Amino acid sequence: MNYTRDNMAGLLRSHEINPTHQRIEIAHALFSRQEHLSADQVMAAVNTRHSETSKATVYNTLKLFLEKGLVSEVIVDPSKVFYDPNTTPHHHLYEVDSGKLSDIDAGSVQISGLPPLPDGMVTEGIDLIVRVRRQP
Amino acid sequence: MNYTRDNMAGLLRSHEINPTHQRIEIAHALFSRQEHLSADQVMAAVNTRHSETSKATVYNTLKLFLEKGLVSEVIVDPSKVFYDPNTTPHHHLYEVDSGKLSDIDAGSVQISGLPPLPDGMVTEGIDLIVRVRRQP
DNA sequence: TGGCCAATCTGGACTTTGTCTAATCTCGCG
């Protein structure tokens, strides 16, 4: 799969998102890298050379992508949210000292024995985060 | 177990923390409630009636408690960190719309099939968060 | 083509959470 800007337009449309210039650039930044980026990093990626997209638009757009299921949020660092272009079920490995975040495929991981949910509640997601640190 | 202020002093000492007035109040706020509180909520709890403890002290103290293993951090909400008086291994249930956070005992939960860690890395902790939402 | 309108984007002010610093306070001990 090729993450050209043209393909981004299609991707956005298939998620019922009107593909504007800014949205295409933001999607491109996330998907071509296949990495976890914070809002700040998206800003920087989109505004290399000359400033093109405002802070408000970056935040609005990421929130929109999230609602439309195009990206997911990863909350591992108290100071910033990461956005993840991988929306298939998977887990995360977080290197505490470097801040590096990587995926753990959900395929082989099994979680069992979770208690029943409170009445009238539905699961929105299960986040499994393995926090690791460089051996001292 | 009884979470009197006197017992708090002993608890702090047993974790190599000099038990000052402010630290005892903060420990008392966390342990007598047996709940997850944010720094803000600790501030409010400690400063009912007249202001007694400054913001800087609350933050310093929570960080100190964390280092000394007296409390643990729970990162589920991008906007604030919760502090958890329960340091035994356990997981969390987070009600997304209300912000309510509760414990899931680790006893019956099994996680298997995690891939090996990268070389030279040690696990610092495994966070399992079940995000739920009220049925629409 | 030209004009219209709704959707989108923007700068900048604002809020909230948390950090930092330099000055002050406390308290055990000689």
Added chain:
DNA sequence: CGCGAGATTAGACAAAGTCCAGATTGGCCA
């Protein structure tokens, strides 16, 4: 009693994110 290390404080500051009112865009139809 007075000293000094450790603790506390007020308030300035930083960073992430939100909000708003006005400007821009672009698709559509005559």
